[in-house]
Amino acid sequence: MSTISKENYLKAIFLHNRIGENASTSKVANKLSVSNAAISDMAKKLSQEGLISYEKYRGMELTAEGEKIALRVLRRHRLWESFLIKALGMSWNEVHDEAERLEHHSSDSLIDKIDEYLSFPDFDPHGEPIPKKNGTFPKIPKSISLSEVQVGNTYQIIRVNDQNTELMNYLTKNNLLLNSKLEVVDKLSFDNSVVVKVDNKKNSLSEKISKSIFVKILK
Amino acid sequence: MSTISKENYLKAIFLHNRIGENASTSKVANKLSVSNAAISDMAKKLSQEGLISYEKYRGMELTAEGEKIALRVLRRHRLWESFLIKALGMSWNEVHDEAERLEHHSSDSLIDKIDEYLSFPDFDPHGEPIPKKNGTFPKIPKSISLSEVQVGNTYQIIRVNDQNTELMNYLTKNNLLLNSKLEVVDKLSFDNSVVVKVDNKKNSLSEKISKSIFVKILK
DNA sequence: GTAAAAAGTTAAGCATACTTAACTTAATAA
DNA sequence: TTATTAAGTTAAGTATGCTTAACTTTTTAC
Numbered sequence: 157m158s159t160i161s162k163e164n165y166l167k168a169i170f171l172h173n174r175i176g177e178n179a180s181t182s183k184v185a186n187k188l189s190v191s192n193a194a195i196s197d198m199a200k201k202l203s204q205e206g207l208i209s210y211e212k213y214r215g216m217e218l219t220a221e222g223e224k225i226a227l228r229v230l231r232r233h234r235l236w237e238s239f240l241i242k243a244l245g246m247s248w249n250e251v252h253d254e255a256e257r258l259e260h261h262s263s264d265s266l267i268d269k270i271d272e273y274l275s276f277p278d279f280d281p282h283g284e285p286i287p288k289k290n291g292t293f294p295k296i297p298k299s300i301s302l303s304e305v306q307v308g309n310t311y312q313i314i315r316v317n318d319q320n321t322e323l324m325n326y327l328t329k330n331n332l333l334l335n336s337k338l339e340v341v342d343k344l345s346f347d348n349s350v351v352v353k354v355d356n357k358k359n360s361l362s363e364k365i366s367k368s369i370f371v372k373i374l375k
Numbered sequence: 376m377s378t379i380s381k382e383n384y385l386k387a388i389f390l391h392n393r394i395g396e397n398a399s400t401s402k403v404a405n406k407l408s409v410s411n412a413a414i415s416d417m418a419k420k421l422s423q424e425g426l427i428s429y430e431k432y433r434g435m436e437l438t439a440e441g442e443k444i445a446l447r448v449l450r451r452h453r454l455w456e457s458f459l460i461k462a463l464g465m466s467w468n469e470v471h472d473e474a475e476r477l478e479h480h481s482s483d484s485l486i487d488k489i490d491e492y493l494s495f496p497d498f499d500p501h502g503e504p505i506p507k508k509n510g511t512f513p514k515i516p517k518s519i520s521l522s523e524v525q526v527g528n529t530y531q532i533i534r535v536n537d538q539n540t541e542l543m544n545y546l547t548k549n550n551l552l553l554n555s556k557l558e559v560v561d562k563l564s565f566d567n568s569v570v571v572k573v574d575n576k577k578n579s580l581s582e583k584i585s586k587s588i589f590v591k592i593l594k
Numbered sequence: 595g596t597a598a599a600a601a602g603t604t605a606a607g608c609a610t611a612c613t614t615a616a617c618t619t620a621a622t623a624a
Numbered sequence: 625t626t627a628t629t630a631a632g633t634t635a636a637g638t639a640t641g642c643t644t645a646a647c648t649t650t651t652t653a654c
Binding site for chain 1: 640641642643644645648649650
Binding site: 417 | 610611612613614615618619620
């Protein structure tokens with residue numbers, strides 16, 4: 157049976173797999189804020205249920221069945237976020253934690269009504285694709301992360317990784333919003349930080365932050 | 376600490392206390408669909424935490440602290456129900472089960488936003504009072520239950536006990552909605568059922584159903 | 595190629611919230 | 625008033641999802 161915990165494990169594994177990373181024990185443990193031991197435990201259960209393929213010491217990967225559940229949770233999460241912003245005027249940085257809980261406690265029928273209310277959007281307010289009811293995934297527009305940009309060019313933010321409320325707060329405060337335009341002023345190979353100019357204000361972004369921001373180049 | 380289970384226990388006790396009934400072990404067990412043993416167990420814990428007063432074999436009553444939590448849960452439930460109906464066009468009979476889960480998984484800030492969206496309503500779509508943020512409870516209009524009416528009179532429904540989805544479905548199907556007008560055609564003392572006429576259609580209602588419907592007399 | 599460090603696993607234990615079975619207390623009916 | 629029934633409680637046991645501590649495997653650095 158698929159419990160709340162299991163849904164969260166599957167979602168975490170999915171998000172790792174999606175960026176091409178192997179979902180290792182400690183990465184998943186870190187994302188879920190539990191011990192490595194808890195991951196090993198759960199990996200066995202999920203594997204037995206046919207939701208992941210798991211070889212000891214070698215990380216985890218979703219099966220088709222596991223991916224189906226993960227996509228369903230992700231769909232709920234992103235629709236809730238979109239809805240809370242659109243219907244209740246909540247802000248970018250408030251909705252993540254809220255959706256993190258609501259995603260486990262809404263019926264299919266409610267989620268479909270939200271989808272309809274929003275006119276079946278392809279992307280959420282962070283630019284992330286919203287899985288469709290039929291399990292398909294809207295194609296993500298070609299983008300590069302801010303950690304890969306070139307000094308001198310101008311870019312537009314088209315997607316932000318919304319995994320962390322603190323990051324969202326920071327970006328909001330610094331006007332690094334969806335569709336914001338920025339000029340890359342400098343890159344420091346010392347710490348892989350990037351200096352950008354937004355609204356004529358300079359801002360230095362750490363490697364970790366820049367890796368969470370996805371942009372496209374403006375001609 | 377107040378977990379989801381504890382919130383549900385407190386809510387159940389509150390709803391029993393409110394109608395003047397003593398919250399006995401088996402009544403609460405029945406409402407929560409758990410064994411009597413589970414109630415005895417939990418009663419001890421809630422009592423230790425100062426949320427209920429409990430004397431073995433003598434039922435349970437909320438303390439001021441327990442009532443505060445119960446009212447907070449009830450507020451969430453009724454605001455969620457109202458919101459799902461207003462914002463998403465869900466129906467009377469769909470929202471109870473949904474709200475039953477959502478009430479445990481929304482922040483104060485979200486609930487307040489919903490309250491604001493709805494312009495701080497005093498009553499939910501079942502006519503039930505919505506506890507206010509400050510813990511007060513809107514006054515319920517004087518009403519009698521359908522089990523107490525007099526044959527020959529005409530009444531209007533002003534409140535319905537929304538504890539059960541099946542009941543809601545039945546009422547919806549038979550046009551027994553909030554504000555519906557009905558004429559009392561007959562009362563059978565044999566089984567305490569009531570025969571009413573709604574939209575010129577006669578309908579016999581069991582004692583249990585009639586006790587869940589509250590009306591006011593129309594001159 | 596091996597030693598040290600990092601990552602992962604296993605085992606034992608815990609809290610929560612239940613269950614069933616056995617028992618006790620209270621209510622009721624003759 | 626007492627025997628029977630109903631209601632309530634206790635005790636023992638279970639599943640879930642964690643923890644810490646001890647141990648094993650893999651990776652890395654020399």
